Amino acid sequence: MTEQPGVPQGERRPSRDSGDERPSWAPPALDEPRMQSALRSLELTVRGRLDGLLQGNHLGLVPGPGTEPGEARTYQPGDDVRRMDWAVTARMAEPHIRQTEADRELETWVALDLSASLDFGSAACDKRELAIAALAAVTHLTSGGGNRIGTVLDNGSGHVRLPARGGLAHSRAMLKKVAETPRAQAGTRGDLNALLESLRRPPRRRGLAVVISDFVGGLDWQRALRGLSARHSLLAIEVLDPRDIELPDVGTVVLSDPETGKQREVRTTPVLRKEFAAAAAAHREEVAAALRRAGCAHLVLRTDSDWIADIVRFVMARKRGWSGGAA
Structure with a gap:
């Protein structure tokens, strides 16, 4: 697993209650009333900015062939x-x-990676929160018309399957269950390949398969993804943080691998920063190439950008490309 930067030596990471900019829908350690309020805020955010912009195609996220x-x-x-x-x-x-032509009803399955590498963020939110927001957007964009959505998630301690059903009540209950999933324990390694295999077997009705992950680590999940492509349209949502891509110039810093617990103290010299950025860019390109080979649409969301605007641009580009317009 690729190492991620931790707290610079001599500094304290700001607490979640220290006034940092956090998404209003994702406060930590929620009790029941605050959880419901937070998820309602997320729902209003998604609906308020996506409604009216992306109407028209039945398969909104990945317009393409049906059966x-x-x-x-x-x-x-x-x-x-x-x-x-x-x-x-x-x-x-x-x-x-x-x-x-697209089927009259769409069944969507989401493979949601909640492994320890997503419990990290250096911008407005952490990657786990962004992954849950992406799930909310997918749920909204594929709902209605008798469509169903289900989720298989894994935080490193085992798979949790939420069956595919339709309706607003199911969507809200599903998002609540995902948000309440405990964070992975330090040193717990995730298994994206096994998560994808759980969608592949047993075979499900043809539809849309969505993978939400940071895709940090090895590429042993490629075969399972190609297997899914034989029956489903595919969408990969890659969630990234700026520190996944480059190291800041902060002097001495502790790099930590959250899925093994290993730590290393290094000095962020210009040479180290350049090598880190090159290695991160090479890994991102390997991931993008593997997704292309599987025929998978690829959406990148970052913790330091407007994720809903990124989704809008992605969907509109896909629609223009499928209709023959300029992407």
């Missing part, structure tokens, strides 16, 4: 050859593909 046969059209470079209509191709003496 119902549609019209045939001439093959264009970049089309999926698996959709080739050989009967029409033979009759017209020109390659044609068979378009498909």
Whole structure:
């Protein structure tokens, strides 16, 4: 697991109650009334900024093919050859593909990584809070019309499965259950590959599979992701913090791997900062390449940016790309 920066030597990390800028919907250690209030605030934030902007396509997050046969059209470079209509191709003496229409009901499954590496943040929120916010956005964008959503989550101590159901009451109960999941204990290693395999087997109805993680660590999850792509449209939401990408110039700092508990005190020299940034960039590119090979749409959310604006830009670009417009 890639090491993450901890508290600079001689400094104290600000507490959650010290006036730091935190998302209003995600205060720590919530009792029941505050939990309900926080989740309601998150729901209003998502609905208030997404409603009216992303209406139109049935599969809002990943517009694309369904399973119902549609019209045939001439093959264009970049089309999926698996959709080739050989009967029409033979009759017209020109390659044609068979378009498909979206199903009338969409079943969405979310694999939510809540391992110890997400219990870290140096900006407005930590990565865990951003992952829960991403789940809320996915829930909102795929709800309605008889659609269902379920979640499989793992904080390193075992999988928790929340069955796919529809309705606002289910969505709220699901988000509450996820938010109440205990944080991973120090030294607990997550297993993204096993989490994805839990979605792959047993096979589920064709639909949308969403993976929310920071994708820190090895890439042993690639095979499971490719297996999911055989039946589902895929979306990967990568949650990042600025300290995942570069080290600040703060002198002596303690680097900690939250999933092994190992720590190392180093001095953030220009050479070290340059090597850290290069290694982080290389890992991010490896992750992006693995997602592309699996045919997975890729959305990056950062703790230091407007995550809802990032979602809007992503969805609008996907819609324009699918409709033939400029991305």
